Amino acid sequence: MAKKLKTAKRTAKKVSSRAAMSVATNVDKTAKQRVAAITSAPLAVVESDKDMQAMLAVLGNTDEPIAVRLAALQALQAASFSVVAFESGRGDYVATLRKVATDPDPELRQRVLGILMRDKDGFAQKKLLDGLKDPAKALVPPEKALQLLSYDVHTDAYEVARDIVKKPPNDDAKREALRLLAADAKAAPIFEKVLRDKKELRANRQIAAAALHSLDPGKLQQQARKILLDKSDYDDIRATSLVALQQFGDDEALGKDKALLKSVKGFSGGKTQAKYKQTARQFLSKYSP
Amino acid sequence: MNVELQINNSTNPNAQFVSWAPSPCRIRVTNPAGAAGPNASVKLSSTSAANGGSVGFRSGTTGAFAPTLTLTLPVNGTSVSFFTAGKFGQPSTNEGDVRIEARVGNTMVGAAKVMVRIRKNANTLMPGERDRFVAAFAKLNNQGLGRYVDFRNMHIGAGLQQAHGAAGFLPWHRTYILDLERELQAIDPSVALPYWRFDQAAPNIFKPEFMGVSDNLGTVSFANNNPLQFWKTDGQPGVNRRPLFNIAGAPPNPISEAATLALGTNFSQFRTMEGNPHGSAHTSFGGFISSTSTAPRDPLFFLLHCNVDRLWAKWQRQNSRFNPAVVASFNNNNASPVGHRLQDSLWPWNGLTGGPRPPTAPGGTLAPSPIVAAPGLSPFVKDMLDYHGVISPASNTGFDYDHVQL
Numbered sequence: 001m002a003k004k005l006k007t008a009k010r011t012a013k014k015v016s017s018r019a020a021m022s023v024a025t026n027v028d029k030t031a032k033q034r035v036a037a038i039t040s041a042p043l044a045v046v047e048s049d050k051d052m053q054a055m056l057a058v059l060g061n062t063d064e065p066i067a068v069r070l071a072a073l074q075a076l077q078a079a080s081f082s083v084v085a086f087e088s089g090r091g092d093y094v095a096t097l098r099k100v101a102t103d104p105d106p107e108l109r110q111r112v113l114g115i116l117m118r119d120k121d122g123f124a125q126k127k128l129l130d131g132l133k134d135p136a137k138a139l140v141p142p143e144k145a146l147q148l149l150s151y152d153v154h155t156d157a158y159e160v161a162r163d164i165v166k167k168p169p170n171d172d173a174k175r176e177a178l179r180l181l182a183a184d185a186k187a188a189p190i191f192e193k194v195l196r197d198k199k200e201l202r203a204n205r206q207i208a209a210a211a212l213h214s215l216d217p218g219k220l221q222q223q224a225r226k227i228l229l230d231k232s233d234y235d236d237i238r239a240t241s242l243v244a245l246q247q248f249g250d251d252e253a254l255g256k257d258k259a260l261l262k263s264v265k266g267f268s269g270g271k272t273q274a275k276y277k278q279t280a281r282q283f284l285s286k287y288s289p
Numbered sequence: 290m291n292v293e294l295q296i297n298n299s300t301n302p303n304a305q306f307v308s309w310a311p312s313p314c315r316i317r318v319t320n321p322a323g324a325a326g327p328n329a330s331v332k333l334s335s336t337s338a339a340n341g342g343s344v345g346f347r348s349g350t351t352g353a354f355a356p357t358l359t360l361t362l363p364v365n366g367t368s369v370s371f372f373t374a375g376k377f378g379q380p381s382t383n384e385g386d387v388r389i390e391a392r393v394g395n396t397m398v399g400a401a402k403v404m405v406r407i408r409k410n411a412n413t414l415m416p417g418e419r420d421r422f423v424a425a426f427a428k429l430n431n432q433g434l435g436r437y438v439d440f441r442n443m444h445i446g447a448g449l450q451q452a453h454g455a456a457g458f459l460p461w462h463r464t465y466i467l468d469l470e471r472e473l474q475a476i477d478p479s480v481a482l483p484y485w486r487f488d489q490a491a492p493n494i495f496k497p498e499f500m501g502v503s504d505n506l507g508t509v510s511f512a513n514n515n516p517l518q519f520w521k522t523d524g525q526p527g528v529n530r531r532p533l534f535n536i537a538g539a540p541p542n543p544i545s546e547a548a549t550l551a552l553g554t555n556f557s558q559f560r561t562m563e564g565n566p567h568g569s570a571h572t573s574f575g576g577f578i579s580s581t582s583t584a585p586r587d588p589l590f591f592l593l594h595c596n597v598d599r600l601w602a603k604w605q606r607q608n609s610r611f612n613p614a615v616v617a618s619f620n621n622n623n624a625s626p627v628g629h630r631l632q633d634s635l636w637p638w639n640g641l642t643g644g645p646r647p648p649t650a651p652g653g654t655l656a657p658s659p660i661v662a663a664p665g666l667s668p669f670v671k672d673m674l675d676y677h678g679v680i681s682p683a684s685n686t687g688f689d690y691d692h693v694q695l
Contacts, residue, residue, distance in 0.1 A: 039542045042572075043564030074533075074542070078568030081581055084454035084626060111575055118580040147506055150525050151583070172506060179508070183524040203510065210519050210526040239513040247427055247516045279514040 017044035017051075024072075025054045031065040038071040042078035046085040056089075056096045066105050073100075073111060098123050102139060110140050113148055120152040132160045142169055146176035150183070158184045165190065175204055182211035188219060195223055195237075202236055209240050213248065221249055229263050238267060239276040246283050255287045291320035292331060292362065292391045292399035296373065303478045303659040305385065306406040307344060308689040310678050311354075311372040312660070316391060316399070321364035329393055333358045333371070336388045340415065342381030342405030344373045344389065350682065375405030377694045382415050384479035404479060408470075408599070409691045411483035411499070411592050412491035418483075419499055425477040426588055427516030429469075436472050439652030440465070441522055443637055444585045447647035450628075451636045453581070456556070456620055457629035458563050459601045460673035462594050464635050464655065464664070467686060469591060471656035481688070484595035487570040488545045495536040500589050507531030507576045522577075522586040530587055531575035540573030542566075549600050554608045557620035559601070567597050599690045602676065606693055611679040613671040631671040639667045661687040 021044050023029055023037035038055075045055040058064050058072040076093060080086045086093075100112045101124055116124035128145040131138030138145065142164065149157045161177040161184075168174035178194065181187040194200050194208035213220040224241035227233050242264065245254060254260065261284065268280035295315040297304040318329065334357045335344050345354030348371050360369050373389065381387060385402030392398060414422070430437040443465065444452060452461045470482040485494055494500050497512035504510070509528040511518040520528055534540040543566030552559050570593055572579050577587040584590045605611055610618040613631055621631040627645035628636055637650035654666035663686045664672035677695045678685030689695070 039565075039569065041565065042542075042568050043561065074569075074572045077572040077579055078564060081568045081571060082454040082563060083449040083452075083581060086454070114575050115580060118577070118583045144506055147508060147529060153525075172504075176506070176508070179525070179527055182526045206510075206513060206518060207526070210521070213519055214521050214524075214526050236513040240518060243514055243516050244519065247424070247519065248431070275512070275514060 017041050017047055020044050021047075021051050021054065024068075025058060027064075031067045034065075034068045035071040038068070038075045042075040043082060043085075045075055046079045046082055046089070049089065052089040053092065056092055060096045060099055062104065066108065069105075069108060070111070073108070073115075077115065094119075094121070097121075101127060106140070110144060113140060117148040117151040125149065125152060125154070129156055129160065132164075141173075143172035143176045146173065146180050150176070150180040153180060153183050158187075162187075162190075171201060175201075175207060178204055178207050178211065182207070182214055185215060188212060188215040191215065192219060192223060195220075196227075198233060202234060205237050206240050209237075209244060213244060217248060220244055224249075225257070225260055228260060228267065231263070231266065235267075235273050235276050239279055242267070242276075242279055242283055246286065251287070261288045290318060290323045290329060290364075290393060290398050292316055293319045294389060294391060294399055294401035295368075296389070296401055296403050297660045299659065301659050303474075305401065305403045306478065306660060307373055307375050307403055308405070308407060308677075308687060309375050309377055309695055310685045310687075310689065311347070311350070311374045311682065314371050314373050315368040316360060316362060316371065317366050317368040318362050318364045319366065319399075321366075324364040327365070328361050328363055331360050331362050331391050331393055331398065333360065334390055334392070336390065337379075338383065338386040340382045341386030342403075343376040343379040344387055344403065344405060345376050347372050373403070375407065375689075379405065380407035380409065380691055381405040382418055406479070406481050407689050407691050408481045408595060409483050410491075411485050412489070412493045414483055414493075416498075421477050422473075422480050422483060423499065424516050425473045425480045427519060428476045429472055430517075430520055430522075430588075436652070437522075440469055441585045442649075442651040445582055448637070448651075449581055450626060451647065453563070455625050455629035456560060456622065457625070457633070457635075457670055459560060459598070460619075460670045461628070461635060463598050463601070463673045463676065464638065464668055466591060466594050466598060467664075467688065468638070468652070468655050470688065471658055475656065482595045483592055484599050484690070485589065485592035486546070486596055487543045487566060487573070487593065488539055488549075490538045492537050494589070494592070495532070500592070501528060501530075503530050503532055503536075503576075505531075507574075517588065520588065528587050529576035530578055530589065532573065533575060534573055540570065542569040542573060544569070546600065546603070550604050550607055552604075555617045555620065556610065559604050560620070562597070562600065566600075567593075570596075599693065602690055602693045605674070606695055611675040611677070613674045618674055619670070629670070632669065634667055634669050635673075658687050661685050663687075 020037045020041040024034050045051050055072050059069050097112045097116050103109050113124050127139055128149050132142055132145050161180045164173050164177040191208040191212040195205050224244045227241040228238055264280050264283050268277050297312050298315050333346050337343050346358035347354050354374050362369050381404040384404045387403050389401045390397055429435050466482055473480045485491055498515055501509035501511045507529045509530050549562050549566055577583040578590050612618055619631055627633055636646050637652055638655045640650050642648055642650050663684050675684035676686045
């Protein structure tokens with residue numbers, strides 16, 4: 001009896017997944033119905049090779065509604081977390097993603113290139129680099145290409161990123177170029193300059209602090225101290241500097257640094273924004289109780 | 290007269306933490322001056338700070354917990370055992386915000402400060418709790434050089450087959466986040482891993498002071514006083530996370546908590562939650578968290594998995610599924626891949642490499658706890674079911690959830 005019940009339940013689940021796949025691939029259903037069916041059972045796509053192939057066909061078919069294709073992509077991504085079951089179809093999945101990487105729909109293109117780059121796909125990397133060198137070939141805006149290239153940085157990308165930092169097409173592109181260069185050991189001087197440049201966008205100065213700490217932690221500690229001693233610098237950059245010292249600095253040296261403690265004391269009062277006053281007080285309670 | 294209170298049978302400052310599970314404690318007279326006879330009657334009670342936790346007491350291994358407990362202590366210094374536990378619904382917000390007091394008459398003769406340390410909903414954390422958590426996490430990450438690298442390397446390549454796609458998915462991730470939480474507690478013992486309830490709106494999580502704010506590209510920015518601004522993984526600073534939903538609400542695809550708990554009363558049915566809500570929660574975003582190979586590069590990943598574990602804990606409670614010997618608690622199948630059967634040890638904490646296991650085992654053994662011995666340094670799948678010590682008190686792994694009462 002128990003065995004019969006178990007078999008019945010298993011069959012019911014199969015039927016449920018089967019029904020979802022049936023609706024998902026039925027072009028006579030509305031896009032809304034098909035999206036709902038796909039999202040209801042994302043693992044259905046790995047229950048058989050046939051289902052996987054059907055979902056890949058939906059994803060790759062430019063005649064299908066874009067909402068259905070995006071849902072198919074999301075279901076395939078969710079199913080890819082079931083590593084063992086997904087493995088047999090992975091080759092076809094990657095082949096479809098590469099095909100869709102040049103799709104007319106920009107949102108789909110962007111998502112697919114992101115998936116490929118997170119798996120360090122050479123095809124996607126070449127396409128993105130080609131687009132940065134020749135905008136006529138670009139599949140995504142330069143700032144997005146730089147962000148995606150940062151998943152697997154190679155020397156070619158560093159060269160392009162340096163050029164963009166010097167002559168950025170827009171603020172976002174410069175920011176993403178800086179983020180990409182944060183893995184380049186030779187870029188520490190660039191970040192030192194950006195961090196100390198009060199005319200630079202403060203978001204870029206914040207990135208420069210993180211990058212400098214990554215590439216040359218000692219140098220960031222030096223610069224952070226200088227910024228905190230400089231009352232004319234911005235509150236937010238001084239707060240970033242304070243956090244860098246408190247989180248990663250030499251506790252003993254910080255406790256003995258009277259000039260720094262005096263400056264932080266000043267930062268903890270006056271016209272400093274309230275949230276940063278609190279950060280300064282926490283620093284003082286740790287190093288100058 | 291003076292007494293000494295030993296919480297979790299210890300005076301170690303890092304052991305002064307309790308959950309909803311009973312903590313074994315001891316009390317003994319350390320200075321008998323003023324005692325009237327060979328024994329003294331001592332009354333235990335507790336006081337709570339504002340927004341503080343609350344505890345109860347009992348003398349033995351069974352029975353209800355009460356707000357007070359009177360014990361008879363030999364003045365010769367012999368220890369007397371008792372138990373304390375957090376009062377469900379009243380967790381702490383700060384370390385030591387509950388004071389256990391021992392009194393003879395009206396005279397206080399001893400005290401111990403404790404914390405009812407519980408995993409909470411990240412969206413409703415107090416600012417102080419949130420700030421301590423992100424500071425500890427940033428310290429653990431330590432610019433990509435810290436112990437965090439091990440956690441990143443566990444969830445990549447061949448390691449994914451140990452963690453995903455079969456029955457061991459839930460036990461493996463329970464061990465994984467417990468290991469991470471214990472490492473965070475080694476940095477700041479007042480921290481518990483919070484969870485992201487992905488079936489509810491959680492706007493407070495996606496703020497600059499916490500997990501950061503994503504722009505249209507998916508680049509996450511953090512507040513200048515948030516230490517996560519220095520987050521680094523795989524040689525790159527920063528986090529990429531592009532929500533595919535309005536962060537003022539919940540993502541549309543993950544099924545609700547009620548639907549998840551209704552997946553079935555057998556583990557084989559419940560574990561389909563690996564697809565939805567788990568997989569659907571991951572793919573509610575673009576960026577790191579949406580791909581298996583990069584998901585741990587986003588700190589939000591651990592809050593997501595804490596919620597997956599909370600759902601399992603809640604399902605276990607709802608269906609009494611703590612006993613590994615009960616088939617409905619875990620669908621043990623000899624045909625399952627190695628690492629996904631009850632009697633299998635869990636990689637990488639077992640240190641096994643090669644053959645059916647991945648070629649490397651990053652991170653060494655599970656981080657030890659100063660409070661509990663379970664699940665051991667190299668746990669097995671079967672050790673991760675009775676996390677609260679429902680079947681055996683010795684199985685208690687030392688964590689609990691705010692809304693999962695046991």
